[in-house]
Amino acid sequence: MEIPATSAMEPKERSYGPGTDEGDARSAHEVEAAISALVDEYAGTLYRVAYSVLRNTADAEDAVQEAYLRVLRHRDSLDEIRDPRVWLVRIVWNVVLDRKRRAKTRPETDDIADLARMLPASGLTAEERAVSAQRHEQVLRAVQQLPEKEQRVLILSAFEELSSVEIAQVLGTTESTVRSRLFRARNLLSTLLSHSRSLR
């Protein structure tokens, strides 16, 4: 468990009592510094999590900002957070799912094609890049067809910094459930990709 060295993460006994003005001002300043440290350390990770689901730069950044605003609203309970990284990923994950639910009517076909073209393909010729982008697009469309739960586990498993235990914490389930969903997702994905290849 990695905990940033911020004063807000220290035990409560060290903080000033809530009754004095000096204590309030001091603790408010400490909380502000703690949130600032969380932004510096995890904003990039949160952005990548948001982008992997939303696939839009502006939407992902908005989601990150909203996640930190939620942190700001819960600043009084920052002391109780054991693993801020997983906690933050879980917050931004919920923000992203809320946004995705609200924007369900928007067609995602163009987003997938754009994203597949934007993925890095260094060291390839133009023709290879085109083929690579086509393959990426195929994979992303297949992922889109997966059941929601399997899809979520698969997306989060692509983040190297998240273990299966942490993915379980983010999704609010057990590690064994995550493993079984991941296994099912890989099998389904393989079937879908084989099917699409046979059609071509």
Place this chain on the structure above:
Amino acid sequence: MSEERYSVQDGEAEETLRLVAQTPPPDGLESRVHFRLNREMRNGEMRALPQRGIWGLWLPAHKLQFAGAAVLVLAMAASLWTVRHPKTAGPQAGSRSSPVAQPVPAPPGAGFGTAGAERHPASLTPIQVPPVPKKKPSAKRAVKAHSSTPTQSGAVTSAKP
């Protein structure tokens, strides 16, 4: 360049997802988040001020505010009821009317009296009204009194040439 080189292999799909997950964040993301948070904190402080300042001083608790609003509504309802249903004038049949309060004369000395007491200023001398004669004066007496009045007082009442 053949398609077999980029064909579906084990882990290829996950490689695509990994590439998506490694998308670098835009430049200045942290500073924009900092700016937004600072603005929100300032706005939060400004929003919290009038709530505590005015309403908190007037009625400290929300329950009291609701109670105050309820009292106002009841008062308005009562006033509307009295306007729409005025009381009938005069005592109704079978009702007992209270005696009309008469003013009580104030005590002669200074001091407190009852609210309905009649008061006269001490400097005001009462007007003495002569008592009305009980008998009607006869004509003979009246003539005598008329003729004797100037001589008794010594004043000339009638101007005779």
